[in-house]
Amino acid sequence: MSTTQLHWFKSSYSDDNEPGDCVEVAVAPTTIHIRDSKSPRSAHVTVTPTTWTDFLERL
Known part of the structure; x- marks a missing residue:
């Protein structure tokens, strides 16, 4: 999937x-x-879903 096909979004915060x-x-x-x-x-940075979840849990 190319980055132009991705749906980018910002935090609600x-x-x-x-x-x-x-x-x-x-x-x-x-x-x-x-x-x-x-x-x-x-x-841009690309991570696995597990890495992303770990990051968010530590915030």
Whole structure:
């Protein structure tokens, strides 16, 4: 799946007054993609669903 086909979304906690200051996430069947919302065409990080869940649990 190419990154242009992914459905990117921001957290519901993102501040509407600072729309560029957050990360965006896209969920695919076997990977989670994470990118900087200010630079959507730049490189992004890809992790497994298990790694993403572990990260969120530790926040």
